[in-house]
Amino acid sequence: MFWVMTYLVGLGVLFSLIFAYYNFRKGSKMEHGTPTMQDIARSIQEGASAFLKREFSIDIPVIVVIAVVFGVIFTPWAGVSFLLGATMSSLAGLVGMKAAVIYNERVANEARIGVEKKDPSTLGKALHVAFRGGSVMGLSVGGFAMLGLLVVYILVGMALQFANTENLIPTTSWVGLRFIVFPQVLACYSLGCSAVAVFNRLGGGIYTKGADMGADLVGKTELGLPEDDPRNPAVIADCVGDNVGDVNGNGSDLLESTIGAVVATAVLPTTIYTAALNTSAPLTESLLSRLMEFPLAFMGVGLIACVLGIAYVLLRKPRNKLSRELNISLWSSAALIAAASLLLAYFFFNGQDLTGIDFRFGWISPWLSAISGIIAGISMGILAERYTSEKYKETQKIAELAKEGPALVIVGGTSSGWRSCLPACTVLGGAIIASSYFSGIYGSAIAAVGMLSFVVSTVSVDTYGPISDNAGGIAEMTQLDEEVRDITDSLDSQGNTTAAVGKGFAIGSGVLAALAMMMSFANGEGNGGVLNIINYLALGGAFMGVGLMHWLSGQMLNAVCHNAEQMVNEVRRQVRENPKILTGEVKPDSSKCVDICTKSAIGEMKKPVFVSLLAPIIGGVVFGPLFVGGFLLGTILDSVVMATSTANSGGAWDNAKKYIKSIKSSLVQEFGEARYKEIHDASIVGDTVGDGYKDVVGPNQDIMIKMMATISVIMLPVMNAFNLISLILK
């Protein structure tokens, strides 16, 4: 099946990258806006570049050091593969973000021209522009991720013969570590993607939320300026934040999720294979390679389907039914994938000797598992919608509580977020049970691949959101016609539902991929495929795992808080020292805000990143692999509830605030203007708290658990070679 896989992935990568390039060029060539618009777009561009430069100055050395260590203690290929993963992840983020920055202005301009011409189809046209912009990120994520993986698979696996079954037995490196080269190299590629993702997602998240909260806390609350008012010194930083956090960070996050899922699924069979080698039910070599290549081929199919889905929407005549347009691209790809992957499963596994792998229903089993994953992902998205959309009673109830002041808004939103964990966990637990029922432990891994097979579509829609949002910001700052802002606002709000589905996929697939890595770990040399949680080391590890995850979350929230504080102080300082800023006579010093925010975000990001990279290694070297197994379980279990509750509480607070604004007239009529302001202010407190929850704490959970699981798999040989506890227990 090697060639089938190679063709599918190769074609998918080719289509994706060409289409990304085409959309990128098309954007650059579009008409520029007014000179003021260009000015602001340039400031955003510069701010984003400044952030990335500083971020690279931190993460490049770290990545190089890790690559060298891997290269030295394992094999040079491990180091190269890690570097390649980091490069692909960075490239995708860079390209996608550059496109987003360009498209911000173009969307605003398209809306401006349409409004001027009174063109009735402006909304639909603007949607196409924004979606085209978003698709560059989506296509780059899929294209670059799979390009790198294919290169590693072909070069290391095939050309160097490491994927051959005779090489899939442990070797000993010159420093005396026992490991199997090929899965090790694949895991290193995945870790490279994760490392960049955590820097981008966390650094970008702290940046964007610090800027956002800073802009809101002083600008809106203290000074009474409207959203995105050009007199607010923190507004440009806020726009930069949308690009570095919501665009770049989100892209690397989903790239990392995808690779994490595919690699975990490819690595797992090698551990099953070696574990079963001397048993009565060994895996055949042909089945092993099929099991390894199936997730890659699946992603290849996914890429092609998504390219078709996106192209279909962009080639249609622009229509004003926004959410329908976005949904079409997502669901047409999904339908294509479901059909094509059934053929794929037949092609890969029909007629094979399936001994040693628990395929309960023959060749169709992995397809059933993948579909369970897709259904679970969609269900999680629907659940998120139920708990966060102002159309449903949970969020309306929170808005209702705003009448009793900010405390009950917080209590209500927190309660709602906590309660939302039960259905989400039930869906995930159900997906694990169902997918494993169909295909054994391979099942839950392939379920994650299923969820992520239309990553290109979800990232495109995810990126479309902040592009529209920023277009609105530019419209506001350049004081364009109010109708322009209305158009960008409706563009922005339409992405939310589809984005909720994307978030459900990110959490669900992240957890399943981390579990697959954990299973690889448990299957690894010396662990024997069992993780007995009654063992006191595993149990102690599990406690420390949940504790660490909570600590990391607290640390991230703190980082946002610090950053926001600094922005608040800076905005206050500027306004105090130069009162003409508020009258509009003097332009605020936006670049100073950008600079402070950048420094602070990068500084705050270091501690959680390093701790999460080092914790499993230190745990393993002190307490041994059993401890790490429990530790990983603890982190995964904690991350599910943390990710779900923060995403849903945060989303609900955000929408409760919007809901209150939308029913302003009836509230004013009932309670009067002053009381309305109190109610609205109470809802803003919830929204501000939710900013850090939903955009920093929540989305980083899945990256961190995958990173910790992957590094545990990679460093298992080290833990086996040396750990303190075995010396004590001897």
Add this chain to the structure above:
Amino acid sequence: MFWVMTYLVGLGVLFSLIFAYYNFRKGSKMEHGTPTMQDIARSIQEGASAFLKREFSIDIPVIVVIAVVFGVIFTPWAGVSFLLGATMSSLAGLVGMKAAVIYNERVANEARIGVEKKDPSTLGKALHVAFRGGSVMGLSVGGFAMLGLLVVYILVGMALQFANTENLIPTTSWVGLRFIVFPQVLACYSLGCSAVAVFNRLGGGIYTKGADMGADLVGKTELGLPEDDPRNPAVIADCVGDNVGDVNGNGSDLLESTIGAVVATAVLPTTIYTAALNTSAPLTESLLSRLMEFPLAFMGVGLIACVLGIAYVLLRKPRNKLSRELNISLWSSAALIAAASLLLAYFFFNGQDLTGIDFRFGWISPWLSAISGIIAGISMGILAERYTSEKYKETQKIAELAKEGPALVIVGGTSSGWRSCLPACTVLGGAIIASSYFSGIYGSAIAAVGMLSFVVSTVSVDTYGPISDNAGGIAEMTQLDEEVRDITDSLDSQGNTTAAVGKGFAIGSGVLAALAMMMSFANGEGNGGVLNIINYLALGGAFMGVGLMHWLSGQMLNAVCHNAEQMVNEVRRQVRENPKILTGEVKPDSSKCVDICTKSAIGEMKKPVFVSLLAPIIGGVVFGPLFVGGFLLGTILDSVVMATSTANSGGAWDNAKKYIKSIKSSLVQEFGEARYKEIHDASIVGDTVGDGYKDVVGPNQDIMIKMMATISVIMLPVMNAFNLISLILK
């Protein structure tokens, strides 16, 4: 060792109950306060009784039904034992609370008389009165809990010979369930205590916090009344709440923890014994009975030591160094226990054949495990202090953030609570590793017993706090001299540190006891002592466990929120309909508030209680015991972080508010009066959110996990006899 155990426990129970009776009588005979004071005390008394009556009307039928079911499907003794547990728990709560209500008034009166006489030792004298009042609860908890357990042990175990080793093999009940009678009966006693505890703790918690938040949200914030102002209609309900929640609820909680730990430790060896029966390393019968009786004897020693410690303080001349007095009782008991239990371990295990139990260092091993537990408990208390006391920078930082408004207060407090989970989990994980290293899986169970061996002292101090608090409330409502209030305030604040240690013990011991139950479950018939979390059913269970725990927490928070809303509406209604209430010309209708609060609390409590009782049973009958094993693990892991983070966030918000008040003059000087009010208001938002966190969500975690673990152990025979998944997988 049976007689040694019986004497120790018997003496301990006798001493405790006689001393409790003596202190109770002494309080009743003390001088009454002024007629207004008596009036208010009577209202509180009536409110508390009304609450209990309504609560009993719900919990008695539930308990009787459960007892009948157990009696029918297992053995009548199971039902009787369950009823006895419920009775003992209720009795301890009733007696202790009755004493607290009496002592509220007496403490206020003692302070009043002292202030009138200008007696310099008033503070010390008032402390003695309050502590004597608190000790009634502490002594009743220890006395009644162990009395019931001793009765069950002697009657069912010894008199009926069920504790004999020939009877420690599975029998089949007439409905065809296979189980071992004696551990089953012991577990039922424990579940009886848990069932009452969850009603008391949760119902009381929802009551007290709803009343508190209701009184604050309208009274303090909207109407600008001071704390405990008699014009506030919700103030009496608030005082009632202190008694039914902080006194009665807390007492049953710790009673349940104690019995949970002792019973789990006594049951565990029977599962080890039966599992090892046909192996090469069986337990001797003598060792088995020693292992079962050791935790009971340990508690007997603890009771005696605590009686001595409390008596020592109460017999000393009253001194004004408050926290020293309270600490003396705690630490002298702790030192006594540490010394006496070393002798006990020697006496029980020296010279015994220790085959089959992993005592790494011979007879001293269980003592080492118990001491690890005690150290862990104390460390958790110290950590809680670090994260919540205004003396340390975490809480000061939150107070600092109040300058930026309520949103950052919430963010800061949440972050601090989350971060506090890592040290707490490390301590607990460390305790598990250390105690199990010394004594195998028996170790972590005996560590919980160690922590709880001075439960009488901790409950006495815990109860002393709300008694002093309520005395202050009475002083305020009857407009006594301000000095009286100052005295009760300092009494109240001094209990906090010691109470923090008590909270650490409750969480730590609760988790360890639940783990011991989980291990009994894993060791039980058909599970074989291994809980492989890689198994997909166990894994799915773990996901649903964390999800359910979060749902329960959200539900509890919601209940508080609903209750508070109703109180807010009632207070608003009264003030609106009769404005003379605010001028003090008309007395508010307090009893209406008490009534609403009672109804609401009882109503809101039902859903979480029933769900947590039924969830493991339904899970087991559908997905089988493996699923339940994972499920229990999930609930335990989630509860650790939930209990820690909510307790610490809530405590920190409370103290941050107090801290801001304490530095009021310097803040007013720096920012002016108006800005100070804003800062203080921001801190009140945190405090209000924290009320539900620290007094409802946090303290109920450990009860619920123990209840779920215990009911799983009890219902394991049912799950083994029938579960859906085994039919599907067949």
